[in-house]
Every structure is written in C-alpha cells, then in structure tokens.
Amino acid sequence: MAELILIQSGRARAIPFEPPRPFSELLASEGIHMAHPCGGRGVCGKCAVLYETEGGVPETKLGCQLVLTGDARVTLPDSRAASIQLSGTSSLPITLSPMKGRLGAALDIGTTTIAARLFRLADGRCLGEAGMVNPQTQAAADVMGRIGYAMKSGSGHLQRQVLGAIETLLSACLPSEHSREEIDALVLTGNTAMLYLLTGRDPEPLSHAPFQADCLFGTACQVLGIPAYLPPCMNAFVGADITCACLDSGQYDAGGISLLCDIGTNGELALLKDGVLRVCSTAAGPAFEGAGISCGCGGVEGAIDRVWIEDGALAYGTIGGKPPIGLCGSGLLDAAAALLDLGLVDDTGATDLDRLEIGGGIALLPRDIRALQLAKAAIAAGIRTLLHGASLAPEQLSTLYIAGGFGAHLNIESAVRIGLIPASLSQKVRVVGNAALSGACRLLLEEPSIRRAHAIADSARHVNLGGDPVFNEYYMDEMFFPES
Amino acid sequence: MDLDLISTKLQAGRAKEVKALVQQAIDEGIPVQDILEKGLLSGMSVIGEKFKNNEVFVPEVLVAARAMNMGASLLKPLLAAQGVKASGKACIGTVKGDLHDIGKNLVRMMLEGKGLEVIDLGTDVDPEDFIRTAQEENCQLICCSALLTTTMNVMADVVKAAEKAGIRDKVKIMIGGAPVTEAFCQQIGADAYTPDAASAADRAAAFCA
Known part of the structure; x- marks a missing residue:
C-alpha cells in the first residue's frame, strides 16, 4: 500500500492506494473532480499538477497521464472557483436609473467561465462578485461540442448545470445580512449558444451552415423565478456578450472608426464605421487559454504569465509568485515574442532547438510555436479581412478596444511583436477587461441603456469568414511572425 | 538554374521567391515537367514526409503549399499546351x-x-x-x-x-x-x-x- 499526499489551497489530504494506479482514476474514486477538457488525451495541458516523490525534484505532470507507482505528493492548482481572475473596468460613468427591486445581479455566462456581480439597486452599490468554471465544460470544452451534446442528449442537463451555477454564484455574492429572496432582477449576458442553453432552446440551428439563429434574445424572461433580461445577440456566433462589450467600452457611442476584439477560443471582432458594426467570429482554438500547448495551463496560481529578456536570457514571473506549473496565454505570447527577439525562433516560426526552455523546467516545443501561429493568424487575418471589407487601413482606426479575460492580461508589446495586432495600433489600444460583464451591470443599473444595446445589435452586419478567399489569403500571410 | 533552390524556397514557404524562380527557370528554357517535378513536387514531398513524421506542422505545410500553388500557376498553361495529363x-x-x-x-x-x-x-x-x-x-x-x-x-x-x-x-x-x-x-x-x-x-x- 502506498500513500498519496494531495495538496490544494494549502490543505493536504492523505489517500492510500495500491500502486500502480492512474492518478485521475484515484481522484475520481475519492470523489475529487478534475476537468479534462481534451478528454484525457494528454494534449490540452489543463490538468497540470506538481508531482514530487521522496527525494526527487518536483515536476509538472499532466494529471490525466500520470500513473502513481509509489508514495507521492501531488499539488493541485488552487481551486479554480477561487482563483479565476475577474476583471472589468467600466470606461463610462453610469447614470443610476436601475431596474426595479431591492438587489440585482449581472452575469456573464462564458463558454469557459461564468462571472457574476451583485448590486443594491437603490444606490448601485456592488455587494459582491464571484466567478466559477462553467460546469458545462464537463460535457464539452468548446461551443460546438456543447451544441452537439445538447442535440444528442437533450439540452435539459446543460440547462440544469448552468442554472445551478447561477444559483451558486448568487449565494457566493450575497452578503450574510441579505437573503436570496431580495434578488429581484437579473441581467444575463453571454454568447448566443450559451443563452440558447440557458433558456433550454434547441441549439440545432446553430449547428450547421448557414448558422441562422432563430432567436437573438433582447427579451425579458424569468430565470430561477427572478425577472431577468437577456441582452440582444448580433448573430449565431457574435452574441450578447459582444453587444454588452460594445456598449460598455463606449465604442458605439464614441462613433468614428474603431475595432473591438474579444480574443479567446473564438475571437469576436466588431469594426465600427459610419455607424455600422461589421462583426465576425474567427476560430483561434484554445492556445490563448493555454490549452493545446504542451506546457500550457489556465490563468491559475503558478502559471507563468510574464516572460521577458534579462541580460540576454529569458526571465519569467508567475501568478501569485508560486513555483511554475505551466504557461498561460499571456505568458505564451511573451515567451514567443522573447524567443523571436533572441533569434531562437525565426519569422517563419522555425527553430533549430528541440525544446525552448522558458525556466523552472517549463519549456515550449516547436509544435507549440506552430499552434500559436495558427491561433494568432486566425485573429490577425480576421482583423485584416474586416478592414479590407470596409476599405480601411489599420492606421485609420482611432481606437482598438481589447476585451475579454485574456485581453486584460496580455502584454500589448508582445501581441504586436508576434503580429497578433497590427503594429500601427499599439498606441491606440484600450484594454477594457471583461466588458461583457460590465455591460451587463450597466444594463442592470442604467435601464435606459437597453435601448442602446438594441441599437448596437441592430447595426451589426455579419461578415462570414468561412470560405472567404480574402480571409484565407490573409490567414496564410499572418501565419508568419513579423520580421524584427 | 538549380531546381533544388525552388524546392528549398518552397519548403520555407517563400511564395513570392518561388514564383520568381519558377519564372526564371521557364525563361532559362528548363523543361516545364522538370520544373514541376524536381522543383515544386519534390519540395512538397519533403514537406509532406516531415509533416507525417511530426517534424513540421500545419502552418509550414499551408505556406509551403501556397508557395507551390503560386509556382504551379505559371506552369499549368504550359503543361496543358504540351498535352501533359494529370495522374488522376x-x-x-x-x-x-x-x-x-x-x-x-x-x-x-x-x-x-x-x-x-x-x-x-x-x-x-x-x-x-x-x-x-x-x-x-x-x-x-x-x-x-x-x-x-x-x-x-x-x-x-x-x-x-x-x-x-x-x-x-x-x-x-x-x-x-x-x-x-x-x-x-x-x-x-x-x-x-x-x-x-x-x-x-x-x-x-x-x-x-
């Protein structure tokens, strides 16, 4: 009999087991849930743990691949629910004219993360905020997988999961002197598919071309017995979260020519010109979230989130200053930029090395650079295709709004260095954080802005990138890194 | 001209250089079939092999294939004029x-x-x-x-x-x-x-x- 010491959030637990035993199986038998977004194939890197044996050096291992052969200590990333970073900066002042009731909550239902903020409606005071991993990720990590799951197994299960998560987050936000019954209003934003699954709508129309959503929301309804408002979506793949981001960033009100980018697994782009929003979604894949990268991990404690050059060599910093467990999206961008500057990777993405050491035993492999090239090319080509369609050059934009959790942490210089965003825009970037959530808060506290949300959604024109030869040409151009 | 140069540039994904070299080879009177096989197709087959062995990944193949296409676009009318048939x-x-x-x-x-x-x-x-x-x-x-x-x-x-x-x-x-x-x-x-x-x-x- 051997013993596993499992450590998480500073707490330890001893689990006896008969070696050899797969780590993930042992965890499951102990009732400890660990997400395997890639289905345990050892490719996404999301389940990285710190593994130590008696007298050995701590090593980062993939939880899904790890087989315990004897006594071991394994440190799990700190509980995601507690450590996922919430961000959001409302760039516009709110004129308080809230929805009716005592307390109200705004939620952004992301494919990966759900974030909530609770307010006292009378004075707009924020009473609490909370975030958690969307429990639907257990069924499938990405939107299409989720839609496929709903079509195969019915949407009831996914709907119950998201409703359960909302209930959990409301409790987490609620100060002890208030009760759940006082929550009288909800604003729930999210991408189109997430709102379909929330409302139990059959997502079949979103599953195939021509991808025509049969409902774009912008409606009031009841969720968990509370009057709720769902902001309008723009189309099947540019959802209410982008409407909210356009609203809260001030992009739409400012007028002129500007671009909003929400960089994630699906990059959503909205180009404003002459009062019309040209919007598209571009599939970057999960590299920016650290998935599909050999040493990748989410934005959790111990993730390398900053890499820079010091005295001609790479230096790094981790979230929370913890020992490094992997590289998250922002660290990946920094690392690639630094490797380009050091000449260890050339502009075609080629390298002579088998391993690109970042430090602390964390290294990128050549194929990770390639995965990043695919991801950044999808976003950069999307930007160029939108600009092309509007006959604009990047210099003509007055502002580039970067929205989303990843965008809040990325280093703009690195993003420019790898060619994710055009160099001519580096001085025009405004990082707006989780503007989808801030926009939802705005709708809750400033009810008249609902009209503006509808005006934004109505002004959207969808640009389809799939099968567009212009996009394909840019996509290949953007596969390269800019020459230094 | 050394057709290996076309192959090498193709493998590096340098589409414009490949196109220029193919044009140069045509101008030098090198048989079109040779330019295609010893320049473009041989370069592409190196990339294909490396791709299968996980030595190169999708981005390299995409840009190499684009370079091949740009070179091949110059050869296609000439091949057709010579009555060269595709193998399938x-x-x-x-x-x-x-x-x-x-x-x-x-x-x-x-x-x-x-x-x-x-x-x-x-x-x-x-x-x-x-x-x-x-x-x-x-x-x-x-x-x-x-x-x-x-x-x-x-x-x-x-x-x-x-x-x-x-x-x-x-x-x-x-x-x-x-x-x-x-x-x-x-x-x-x-x-x-x-x-x-x-x-x-x-x-x-x-x-x-």
Missing part, C-alpha cells in the same frame, strides 16, 4: 452545413502536389453535387471534409448518394476532418480515412496509381 482526378469539398475550409484547402494543395487534378467544390457542398461532379468529370476520387461533429454525418449521405447513382464501384470516397475517425469511416462505408493532409495525398496517389 479528384473532386473535393467541405460537406453541407459546414463552412470550414482550411483543412480541405490543405488537402487539395497536397493532392495537387502529387500531380493530381483537383476540382474544388468549396464549402457547404450538397451530397448530390459531389456525385454529379464525379460523374460529369470522371473523377476517381471524392474527398469530403467536415470539422463539426454536427455535420460529419453528411459524409454518410455522400456514400449513399454514390450507391444510389450507381457509381460506388467507380469512385473511392475519402473522408477527413478533426472529428472524423477510422471507426466512423468503416461505419459509413467510405473507402479511406486519413488523419492528416500528407497521408491523404499518399492514399489518393495510391488509389490513382
């Missing part, structure tokens, strides 16, 4: 309901890199369109791509449509795309599943040999 003919498309075409384009370019003639039906292609094209153009191969779990089942409809049209024994149906597996291929009765574009090209060339 395929039609390719992303199935109905699906608009993802990057993988499909990659396979098309790799097939062309094997000297096959390829008719690209684009995306969102109806099963009947595959069959009609195969009949009208005498294709030996029908290649179907799908990236979505929700659209891959259309591939089964393509197989059924080929049976119904009575051409099932005349064409090989090849399938691919992220959600597709060997088991799925057998289940729907297609002829071949390949996990990557280079293997697809090898398989296609073998079918046409």
Whole structure:
C-alpha cells in the first residue's frame, strides 16, 4: 500500500492506494473532480499538477497521464472557483436609473467561465462578485461540442448545470445580512449558444451552415423565478456578450472608426464605421487559454504569465509568485515574442532547438510555436479581412478596444511583436477587461441603456469568414511572425 | 538554374521567391515537367514526409503549399499546351452545413502536389453535387471534409448518394476532418480515412496509381 499526499489551497489530504494506479482514476474514486477538457488525451495541458516523490525534484505532470507507482505528493492548482481572475473596468460613468427591486445581479455566462456581480439597486452599490468554471465544460470544452451534446442528449442537463451555477454564484455574492429572496432582477449576458442553453432552446440551428439563429434574445424572461433580461445577440456566433462589450467600452457611442476584439477560443471582432458594426467570429482554438500547448495551463496560481529578456536570457514571473506549473496565454505570447527577439525562433516560426526552455523546467516545443501561429493568424487575418471589407487601413482606426479575460492580461508589446495586432495600433489600444460583464451591470443599473444595446445589435452586419478567399489569403500571410 | 533552390524556397514557404524562380527557370528554357517535378513536387514531398513524421506542422505545410500553388500557376498553361495529363482526378469539398475550409484547402494543395487534378467544390457542398461532379468529370476520387461533429454525418449521405447513382464501384470516397475517425469511416462505408493532409495525398496517389 502506498500513500498519496494531495495538496490544494494549502490543505493536504492523505489517500492510500495500491500502486500502480492512474492518478485521475484515484481522484475520481475519492470523489475529487478534475476537468479534462481534451478528454484525457494528454494534449490540452489543463490538468497540470506538481508531482514530487521522496527525494526527487518536483515536476509538472499532466494529471490525466500520470500513473502513481509509489508514495507521492501531488499539488493541485488552487481551486479554480477561487482563483479565476475577474476583471472589468467600466470606461463610462453610469447614470443610476436601475431596474426595479431591492438587489440585482449581472452575469456573464462564458463558454469557459461564468462571472457574476451583485448590486443594491437603490444606490448601485456592488455587494459582491464571484466567478466559477462553467460546469458545462464537463460535457464539452468548446461551443460546438456543447451544441452537439445538447442535440444528442437533450439540452435539459446543460440547462440544469448552468442554472445551478447561477444559483451558486448568487449565494457566493450575497452578503450574510441579505437573503436570496431580495434578488429581484437579473441581467444575463453571454454568447448566443450559451443563452440558447440557458433558456433550454434547441441549439440545432446553430449547428450547421448557414448558422441562422432563430432567436437573438433582447427579451425579458424569468430565470430561477427572478425577472431577468437577456441582452440582444448580433448573430449565431457574435452574441450578447459582444453587444454588452460594445456598449460598455463606449465604442458605439464614441462613433468614428474603431475595432473591438474579444480574443479567446473564438475571437469576436466588431469594426465600427459610419455607424455600422461589421462583426465576425474567427476560430483561434484554445492556445490563448493555454490549452493545446504542451506546457500550457489556465490563468491559475503558478502559471507563468510574464516572460521577458534579462541580460540576454529569458526571465519569467508567475501568478501569485508560486513555483511554475505551466504557461498561460499571456505568458505564451511573451515567451514567443522573447524567443523571436533572441533569434531562437525565426519569422517563419522555425527553430533549430528541440525544446525552448522558458525556466523552472517549463519549456515550449516547436509544435507549440506552430499552434500559436495558427491561433494568432486566425485573429490577425480576421482583423485584416474586416478592414479590407470596409476599405480601411489599420492606421485609420482611432481606437482598438481589447476585451475579454485574456485581453486584460496580455502584454500589448508582445501581441504586436508576434503580429497578433497590427503594429500601427499599439498606441491606440484600450484594454477594457471583461466588458461583457460590465455591460451587463450597466444594463442592470442604467435601464435606459437597453435601448442602446438594441441599437448596437441592430447595426451589426455579419461578415462570414468561412470560405472567404480574402480571409484565407490573409490567414496564410499572418501565419508568419513579423520580421524584427 | 538549380531546381533544388525552388524546392528549398518552397519548403520555407517563400511564395513570392518561388514564383520568381519558377519564372526564371521557364525563361532559362528548363523543361516545364522538370520544373514541376524536381522543383515544386519534390519540395512538397519533403514537406509532406516531415509533416507525417511530426517534424513540421500545419502552418509550414499551408505556406509551403501556397508557395507551390503560386509556382504551379505559371506552369499549368504550359503543361496543358504540351498535352501533359494529370495522374488522376479528384473532386473535393467541405460537406453541407459546414463552412470550414482550411483543412480541405490543405488537402487539395497536397493532392495537387502529387500531380493530381483537383476540382474544388468549396464549402457547404450538397451530397448530390459531389456525385454529379464525379460523374460529369470522371473523377476517381471524392474527398469530403467536415470539422463539426454536427455535420460529419453528411459524409454518410455522400456514400449513399454514390450507391444510389450507381457509381460506388467507380469512385473511392475519402473522408477527413478533426472529428472524423477510422471507426466512423468503416461505419459509413467510405473507402479511406486519413488523419492528416500528407497521408491523404499518399492514399489518393495510391488509389490513382
């Protein structure tokens, strides 16, 4: 009999087991849930743990691949629910004219993360905020997988999961002197598919071309017995979260020519010109979230989130200053930029090395650079295709709004260095954080802005990138890194 | 001129340089067939091999294939004028309901890199369109791509449509795309599943040999 010491959030637990035993199986038998977004194939890197044996050096291992052969200590990333970073900066002042009731909550239902903020409606005071991993990720990590799951197994299960998560987050936000019954209003934003699954709508129309959503929301309804408002979506793949981001960033009100980018697994782009929003979604894949990268991990404690050059060599910093467990999206961008500057990777993405050491035993492999090239090319080509369609050059934009959790942490210089965003825009970037959530808060506290949300959604024109030869040409151009 | 230079530049994905070198080779009077085989196709086959061995990845193959296409665009009219025939003919498309075409384009370019003639039906292609094209153009191969779990089942409809049209024994149906597996291929009765574009090209060339 051997013993596993499992450590998480500073707490330890001893689990006896008969070696050899797969780590993930042992965890499951102990009732400890660990997400395997890639289905345990050892490719996404999301389940990285710190593994130590008696007298050995701590090593980062993939939880899904790890087989315990004897006594071991394994440190799990700190509980995601507690450590996922919430961000959001409302760039516009709110004129308080809230929805009716005592307390109200705004939620952004992301494919990966759900974030909530609770307010006292009378004075707009924020009473609490909370975030958690969307429990639907257990069924499938990405939107299409989720839609496929709903079509195969019915949407009831996914709907119950998201409703359960909302209930959990409301409790987490609620100060002890208030009760759940006082929550009288909800604003729930999210991408189109997430709102379909929330409302139990059959997502079949979103599953195939021509991808025509049969409902774009912008409606009031009841969720968990509370009057709720769902902001309008723009189309099947540019959802209410982008409407909210356009609203809260001030992009739409400012007028002129500007671009909003929400960089994630699906990059959503909205180009404003002459009062019309040209919007598209571009599939970057999960590299920016650290998935599909050999040493990748989410934005959790111990993730390398900053890499820079010091005295001609790479230096790094981790979230929370913890020992490094992997590289998250922002660290990946920094690392690639630094490797380009050091000449260890050339502009075609080629390298002579088998391993690109970042430090602390964390290294990128050549194929990770390639995965990043695919991801950044999808976003950069999307930007160029939108600009092309509007006959604009990047210099003509007055502002580039970067929205989303990843965008809040990325280093703009690195993003420019790898060619994710055009160099001519580096001085025009405004990082707006989780503007989808801030926009939802705005709708809750400033009810008249609902009209503006509808005006934004109505002004959207969808640009389809799939099968567009212009996009394909840019996509290949953007596969390269800019020459230094 | 050394045709290896074309091959090397092609492998590095330098499309414009490849095009210029091909033009230079034509101007120098090097036989067109040699430029194609010793310059472009040999470069592409190096990339294809490396891709299968995980030495290079999708981005390199994409940019190399684009470089090959730019070079080949100069050679095509000359080859046609000389009456050079392709070694086989395929039609390719992303199935109905699906608009993802990057993988499909990659396979098309790799097939062309094997000297096959390829008719690209684009995306969102109806099963009947595959069959009609195969009949009208005498294709030996029908290649179907799908990236979505929700659209891959259309591939089964393509197989059924080929049976119904009575051409099932005349064409090989090849399938691919992220959600597709060997088991799925057998289940729907297609002829071949390949996990990557280079293997697809090898398989296609073998079918046409």
